[in-house]
Amino acid sequence: MYLQENFVAYKTILIKEILRFSRIWLQTIIPPAITMGLYFIIFGQLVGSQLSDIDGYTYMDYIVPGLIIMSIISNSYSNVVSSFYGTKFHHHIEELLVSPIANLTIIAGYVSGGVARGLIVGIIVTLVSLFFTQISIHSYIITLLVALLTAILFSLAGLINAIFANSFDDISIVPTFILTPLTYLGGVFYSIEMLPEFWQNVSLVNPVLYVVNAFRMGMLGVSDASLSVAILIIISFIILLTSICLWLLRKGVGIKK
Amino acid sequence: MKALEIKNLRKIYKNGFEALKGINLQIEEGDFFALLGPNGAGKSTIIGIICSLINKSSGQVSILGHDLERTPHEAKKHLGVVPQEFNFNVFEPVEEILVNQAGYYGVSRSEAFKRAEIHLKQLDLWDKRHDMARDLSGGMKRRLMIARALMHNPKILILDEPTAGVDIEIRRSMWAFLQQINEQGTTIILTTHYLEEAEQLCKDIAIIDQGVIIKNCAMGELLSELDSECLELNLKTAINSPPSLGDYPVRLKNQTTLEVEISKGESLNTLFELLTFNKINVTSMRNKSNRLEQLFLNLVSSSERNTGA
Numbered sequence: 001m002y003l004q005e006n007f008v009a010y011k012t013i014l015i016k017e018i019l020r021f022s023r024i025w026l027q028t029i030i031p032p033a034i035t036m037g038l039y040f041i042i043f044g045q046l047v048g049s050q051l052s053d054i055d056g057y058t059y060m061d062y063i064v065p066g067l068i069i070m071s072i073i074s075n076s077y078s079n080v081v082s083s084f085y086g087t088k089f090h091h092h093i094e095e096l097l098v099s100p101i102a103n104l105t106i107i108a109g110y111v112s113g114g115v116a117r118g119l120i121v122g123i124i125v126t127l128v129s130l131f132f133t134q135i136s137i138h139s140y141i142i143t144l145l146v147a148l149l150t151a152i153l154f155s156l157a158g159l160i161n162a163i164f165a166n167s168f169d170d171i172s173i174v175p176t177f178i179l180t181p182l183t184y185l186g187g188v189f190y191s192i193e194m195l196p197e198f199w200q201n202v203s204l205v206n207p208v209l210y211v212v213n214a215f216r217m218g219m220l221g222v223s224d225a226s227l228s229v230a231i232l233i234i235i236s237f238i239i240l241l242t243s244i245c246l247w248l249l250r251k252g253v254g255i256k257k
Numbered sequence: 258m259k260a261l262e263i264k265n266l267r268k269i270y271k272n273g274f275e276a277l278k279g280i281n282l283q284i285e286e287g288d289f290f291a292l293l294g295p296n297g298a299g300k301s302t303i304i305g306i307i308c309s310l311i312n313k314s315s316g317q318v319s320i321l322g323h324d325l326e327r328t329p330h331e332a333k334k335h336l337g338v339v340p341q342e343f344n345f346n347v348f349e350p351v352e353e354i355l356v357n358q359a360g361y362y363g364v365s366r367s368e369a370f371k372r373a374e375i376h377l378k379q380l381d382l383w384d385k386r387h388d389m390a391r392d393l394s395g396g397m398k399r400r401l402m403i404a405r406a407l408m409h410n411p412k413i414l415i416l417d418e419p420t421a422g423v424d425i426e427i428r429r430s431m432w433a434f435l436q437q438i439n440e441q442g443t444t445i446i447l448t449t450h451y452l453e454e455a456e457q458l459c460k461d462i463a464i465i466d467q468g469v470i471i472k473n474c475a476m477g478e479l480l481s482e483l484d485s486e487c488l489e490l491n492l493k494t495a496i497n498s499p500p501s502l503g504d505y506p507v508r509l510k511n512q513t514t515l516e517v518e519i520s521k522g523e524s525l526n527t528l529f530e531l532l533t534f535n536k537i538n539v540t541s542m543r544n545k546s547n548r549l550e551q552l553f554l555n556l557v558s559s560s561e562r563n564t565g566a
Binding site for chain 1: 309330338346
């Protein structure tokens with residue numbers, strides 16, 4: 001009974017989240033498609049046509065996986081951070097706190113909402129990329145697995161950001177000053193082999209590098225990092241962030257007086 | 258079994274303010290219970306702790322025998338809450354708010370739609386079911402919160418100022434509705450600043466002041482403590498000075514309104530004989546203040562005197 005009730009509660013949060021971002025699709029679904037389309041035109045076609053191949057792929061082909069995973073990262077993160085912070089700001093988090101939902105169900109519901117938006121935007125960006133290049137997927141299983149794990153990871157990160165946030169400024173600080181630089185420096189637009197050795201080593205500390213390269217391995221079969229190490233790192237971070245979320249909700253940090 | 262049992266509940270906020278100083282309270286199943294107190298007395302803190310919105314510092318809260326800390330799932334599923342502030346998503350349609358609420362309690366979506374129809378019709382909101390919640394009037398929003406709280410058929414319903422800011426017609430219809438669900442077996446715990454509301458609806462009462470319960474008894478028992486009542490008499494013809502009415506203390510409020518204090522158990526016949534003797538025609542009469550209001554003010558001011566506040 002307990003599991004069944006929590007499963008219904010999980011579905012409720014997930015449906016609510018999907019309806020939320022679908023209702024405002026002009027703000028949530030379309031902008032990433034336009035932004036990534038511009039990236040394909042400017043970096044892929046205009047600038048990329050002047051550059052030599054990387055790992056045997058044209059520059060356009062090389063950046064497609066990076067741009068798809070970048071859109072998954074930013075959309076899964078921003079979906080959860082804005083939605084969960086909104087529930088705090090408008091006090092309807094109280095609906096959840098009063099109810100008998102388990103904390104893990106709350107986390108699973110919001111994270112699944114973030115995953116749904118991240119993957120939908122990822123699919124749309126993939127469709128946009130087809131206007132500029134032909135994609136042949138190296139491994140569907142790796143590509144889908146990495147996309148899913150990445151969406152889960154960054155949804156969890158967004159949830160932690162929302163739990164701590166006390167203002168709308170707080171939910172834009174992390175994406176602006178941490179997430180975007182790490183993503184841009186995580187090999188979306190280049191291979192770290194193009195960097196001097198020192199900066200190659202520095203880049204290896206950036207966890208987003210492993211995410212981008214694992215996804216590129218799935219799509220193109222080339223990567224700057226070992227796939228198994230990358231997946232291990234992503235799963236480890238998922239376990240770590242889930243534990244942090246559970247602890248924060250149990251303590252009521254940022255949501256209870 | 259007690260619907261709600263609170264043992265030695267304390268709350269000290271981070272700034273050092275002690276909002277609750279060891280509250281003990283028992284509420285029977287099926288009761289219509291009033292929790293009253295002046296602003297800042299600790300009512301909202303108690304309700305916040307019962308609803309898991311505020312962390313307690315120490316003490317124990319049990320709902321229908323289930324400890325809120327040890328078995329939160331069992332304890333919480335019996336509780337419905339109508340908070341003081343609107344706390345639904347104003348950007349969601351009315352029906353969706355109810356269906357989601359039911360879902361949080363494990364009620365399937367198809368069943369939730371059926372229940373939403375029943376409660377929206379009961380509370381005259383059925384026509385508004387597709388409207389965004391932000392477009393509802395204040396009274397409609399209050400009724401929406403009551404409908405939402407009932408979606409999982411709670412055995413205990415907590416109402417924190419449910420009729421604040423609604424007009425008298427809606428307030429009366431809400432009273433009738435609450436009485437009806439109480440008669441059907443739902444335990445209701447009510448906080449309100451409208452003491453007339455508490456007097457009309459509630460069987461038992463607790464008054465809290467400065468984090469301490471200063472009175473906890475049956476409503477009738479409390480009302481029987483009132484020593485005297487002040488009656489306001491409306492006169493047919495104007496008079497210029499207060500008449501002599503024997504031992505009754507009397508005050509002329511204005512030329513056509515007379516205030517007379519009646520001791521507990523004193524007959525009104527003598528008063529009217531004296532009024533007739535003085536050729537004063539009374540057209541109507543009412544209690545100057547609500548009886549509970551008078552007692553409430555006496556208790557709270559006496560509590561403040563005792564604590565030197």
